[in-house]
Amino acid sequence: MHLLLIGSDSMHDNRHPTPLAAANLPASAQSQPDLGSLPQWRLSDLYPSMDSPAYANDLSQALAECKAFADNYRGRLEELAKGPNASQSLGEAVRRYEAIEDRLGKIISYAGLIYFADTSNPAHMKFYGDAQEKITDATSDILFFTLELNRIDDQLLDKAAEQSPLSHYRPWLEDIRREKPYQLDDKIEQLFHEKAVTGRNAWNRLFDETLAGLRFHIKGQDLSITQAQNLMQDPDEAIRKEASIGIAKTLGDNLRTFALITNTLAKDKEISDRWRGFEDIADSRHLANRVEREVVDAMVSAVEGAHPRLSHRYYKLKAKWFGKDQLDHWDRNAPLPNAANRDYRWEEARDIILNAYSDFSPKMSAIAKRFFDESWIDAPVRAGKQSGAFAHPTVPSAHPYVLVNYMGKPRDVMTLAHELGHGVHQVLAGPNGALMAPTPLTLAETASVFGEMLTFRALLRQSGPEQRRTILAQKVEDMLNTVVRQIAFYSFERKLHTQRRSGELTAEQICETWMSVQASSLGPGVRLGPGYETYWSYIPHFIHSPFYVYAYAFGDCLVNSLYGRYEKSADGFVEKYFALLSAGGTKHHSQLLAPFGLDARDPGFWQIGLNMISGMIDELETIDQI
Numbered sequence: 001m002h003l004l005l006i007g008s009d010s011m012h013d014n015r016h017p018t019p020l021a022a023a024n025l026p027a028s029a030q031s032q033p034d035l036g037s038l039p040q041w042r043l044s045d046l047y048p049s050m051d052s053p054a055y056a057n058d059l060s061q062a063l064a065e066c067k068a069f070a071d072n073y074r075g076r077l078e079e080l081a082k083g084p085n086a087s088q089s090l091g092e093a094v095r096r097y098e099a100i101e102d103r104l105g106k107i108i109s110y111a112g113l114i115y116f117a118d119t120s121n122p123a124h125m126k127f128y129g130d131a132q133e134k135i136t137d138a139t140s141d142i143l144f145f146t147l148e149l150n151r152i153d154d155q156l157l158d159k160a161a162e163q164s165p166l167s168h169y170r171p172w173l174e175d176i177r178r179e180k181p182y183q184l185d186d187k188i189e190q191l192f193h194e195k196a197v198t199g200r201n202a203w204n205r206l207f208d209e210t211l212a213g214l215r216f217h218i219k220g221q222d223l224s225i226t227q228a229q230n231l232m233q234d235p236d237e238a239i240r241k242e243a244s245i246g247i248a249k250t251l252g253d254n255l256r257t258f259a260l261i262t263n264t265l266a267k268d269k270e271i272s273d274r275w276r277g278f279e280d281i282a283d284s285r286h287l288a289n290r291v292e293r294e295v296v297d298a299m300v301s302a303v304e305g306a307h308p309r310l311s312h313r314y315y316k317l318k319a320k321w322f323g324k325d326q327l328d329h330w331d332r333n334a335p336l337p338n339a340a341n342r343d344y345r346w347e348e349a350r351d352i353i354l355n356a357y358s359d360f361s362p363k364m365s366a367i368a369k370r371f372f373d374e375s376w377i378d379a380p381v382r383a384g385k386q387s388g389a390f391a392h393p394t395v396p397s398a399h400p401y402v403l404v405n406y407m408g409k410p411r412d413v414m415t416l417a418h419e420l421g422h423g424v425h426q427v428l429a430g431p432n433g434a435l436m437a438p439t440p441l442t443l444a445e446t447a448s449v450f451g452e453m454l455t456f457r458a459l460l461r462q463s464g465p466e467q468r469r470t471i472l473a474q475k476v477e478d479m480l481n482t483v484v485r486q487i488a489f490y491s492f493e494r495k496l497h498t499q500r501r502s503g504e505l506t507a508e509q510i511c512e513t514w515m516s517v518q519a520s521s522l523g524p525g526v527r528l529g530p531g532y533e534t535y536w537s538y539i540p541h542f543i544h545s546p547f548y549v550y551a552y553a554f555g556d557c558l559v560n561s562l563y564g565r566y567e568k569s570a571d572g573f574v575e576k577y578f579a580l581l582s583a584g585g586t587k588h589h590s591q592l593l594a595p596f597g598l599d600a601r602d603p604g605f606w607q608i609g610l611n612m613i614s615g616m617i618d619e620l621e622t623i624d625q626i
Contacts, residue, residue: 033343033408034345035345035346035406035407036345036346036347036348037346037347038346038406039375039378039379040375040379040380041377041378041403042374042376043110043113043114043117045374045376045398046106046110046113047110050114050127058103058107059131059134062103062104063134065100065103066138066139066141067141069096069100070141070142072093073145077090077148077149077151077152078153078156081152081153081156081160082156086156086159086166087160087161087162087165088165088166090166091165091168093145094166094172097145098169098434100142101395101434101435102395102396102433102434103395104135104138104139105394106394106395106398107135108131108132109395109398111127111128111131111132112128112392113392113394113401113403115127115128116386116390116403117385117386117403118384118385119212119385120212120384132201133197136193136194136196136197137194139193140190140193140194143189143190143193144186146176147183147186147189148186149173150176150177154177157173169435169436171585171586171587172436175290175436178287178290179287181277182276182277182278183276184275184276199268200265200268203264203268203543204265206261207258207543210254210257210258211225211538212225214251214254216228216243216246216247216249217246217249218239218242219239223246225538226387226405228243231243232244232247232330232334233333233334233335234334235334235335235339237334240330240331240334241330243330244328244329244330244529247531247534247535248530248534248535249531251537251538252531252534255507255534255537258507259506259507262496262505262537266500267504269281269284269497269546270497270500270501272284281497281501282296282490282546285546285547285548288441289440289441290440290442290585290588290589291440291554292601294601295600296554298606299487299550299553299554299606300487300490301603302606302607302610303484303553303606304487304521306614307484307521307523309614310483310610310614311480311484311522311525313525314476314477314480314617315327315522315526317617317621318336319331319525321336321337322334322337326525326526327525327527328526328527329526329527329528329532332526333481336469339470342410342467343409344409344412344413345408346406346408349412349416352413353420353451354368354369354372355458356417356458357420357451357454357455359458360454360574361574361577361578363578364451364578367423367427368420368423368424370399371402371423374399376400376401376402376423377403377404378402378403378404379404379405379406379416380406381405381406381407385403386403387405389404389405389415389416389418389419390402390403390419391419391420391422391448393426393429393430393437396431396433396434396437397434399427399430400423402419402423404416410459410474411474411478413455414452414456414478417451417452417454417455417456418449418452420451421447421448421451421452422444422447424447424451424581425444425447425448428584429581429582429583429584430584431582432583432584432585436586437584437585438585439584439585440585441548441554442554442555442558442589443555443592444551444555445554445558446555446559446562446580446581447581449482449555449556449558450559450562450577452478453559453560453563456471456475459471460472465623468623469623472616472620473620476616476620479613479616480613482552482553482556483552483556483557483610484521486549486552486553487521487550488517488522489541489549490547490550492513492514492517492536493542493549494547495516495517496510496513499513511533511534511536512533514533514535515528515532515533518532554600556609557606557608557609557610558598558609559609560608560612561598561608561609562577562598564608564612565596565597565598576595576596579595580593
C-alpha cells in the first residue's frame, strides 16, 4: 500500500529543538513577544467534524469499496492481462484502486491531524486509534492487488502498459515491480499487515504516549520534553545546564522502557527483513527511498570524511566565542554570546518568506500564499499539540496542511519556510494522483530545504554585520544538524541494529554505542558530559521510521548542489526546478537531476554540498577576525 499515514515517513521534522510555549518556564524564558494573529488550520476542508455524517459515510463507503474491489479482482488479474483488452481492464482496476486509496488517505489524514492538534485529548486519541484499526481492516481486503500484479508475467504487463489507460500508470507499475523480489505469499503479507496494529504500531504508540507523559523537573517546575528542550537554547548557561541535567535524570529513570521498545522494534524489523530476503539492515529503507545502497554509502563516507572541516571546526570556533576550550553539550545549540537576535511577528515572517519565494518564482510564492490565505497552517503553541513541525500532503483530491509551533525566532521563520517548501512540492505533485504523487524521502526534502535556503539568503541580505554573524551561525548549525548529526544518527542505527542481531541489548550498551558515534561526529570541540548518554531515547525517528534520518542529509546536500547551479546560471533553472517538483514519484533521482548536470552516484556530487557548509564556516572565521 502506498497510503501515507500520519506519523509515518516524511511527516515530522525533528532536526531542531522544538520551540515551546513560555507558560510555566523560568523567568529568563518567559518573555512572550507580540507575534500577531497566529492562524489555526481549517480541517473542515476535509470533514465538518469527527461526528459528521460526511466522515461516517466516507468510512462506510471505503469499507464497502474495498470488499467490492476484492470480489471483482482477486485472483483475476493474470486472466485480465491475457485478455484482448488488457490495457483497458487493468487500467480500470488501477484507477479504482487509486480512488480507494485517495478516500482512505483522506479519512486517516483527517483523524491524524485532529489527533496531532491535541494529543492529550482522550477523544482525539480514540478517534485516531479507531480510524487506524478500521483503515487496517479495509486495506487488508485490497492488499492482494499489488502482490497479484507483481505475479503477472513481465512481458504481458509491459505489453498492456504500452497503451492507454494503463500506460498512465507505468511509473507506478515500475515502482511496485522493484518490490517484487521481497514480497511474500499473500496470506503472510496479510498477517504482517493485520498484526501491525498490535505489533509495531502499538510499540510506536507506547513510545509516543510514554514520552508525552514524562515530566522533567527543572527550576522547580515539572515540564514536558519539548519545554525542557527549549531551555537548552536559553541565553543563560545556568538554565541550559539545569535543563540538561533534568532531561538526563528523567530519561535515565525511564531507560528500561525505552530500551525495551527499541529492542522489540529492532527485532521486529530483523524478522521482517529476514523473511523478505533483504541483505543489509537498511536495504528496505533504500528500496522505499528508491535510492541505491552505494549512493547512500558514498554520501555517508563523504560526510564522515568532512567532520574535521565542518562540525569539528565549527564547534571549536563556537567554543572560542563562549570563552571556553570546549563547549559543554548543553551549549551546542545555545545562542551566541551577545547575539543580535530579534523576534518576527507572524505577518512579518509571512512577508519575508513569500517575498523570498517570489524573487525566485512568482508561481512558487503564489502557491505558498494559499497556505496563509486559506487556513492551511496551524501555528500557535498550545498544550497537547504535537511538537516540532510537519507538512502533510493529505491526498490529491484535497490539499496539504502545515503544522508549526511558532515563537517568532529566526529559526521559526526558517522552519516555516521549510514546511511551506514541502507544501509547495505537495501541491505541484498532486496532479499525479494518489499513487504517483508521493515522493521518495531522498527527494521529498528538496523543495523544503530549497525554500529554507531562499529565505535564509533573504534574511542575510537584510542583515547588518552583527546580525549577519548570528544568522549565518544559526544556518551553519542547522546544516550541521541536518547533515552531520543525521548521518551520525544513521550510523548509530546501523550499529544498534547490527548488535541487536546477536541478542537483546541492555540500556547501557545502547548508551555506549550512542556516545561513540556522537563523540566522533561532534569532535573535540564538544564535551559530552554525564547524562548525555541517555539522549538517544527521545528521538522519534529511531522508533517510527528506522534509517529515515539520512534523507535529511541527502536533501540538504542535494539542495546545496542545486542552489550552486542556480547561482552560477539562473537561466532556465526555474522551469527545470518546477519540472522536478511536479514529477512527484514518477521519476528516479537520476532522471530528475540529469537536466541540472548532477549525478548523486558521482562521489564528487556530495562534495559540492559539503563545500557550501565549509564556505559558510570560512566566512564566520573571517568575521571573527575583524
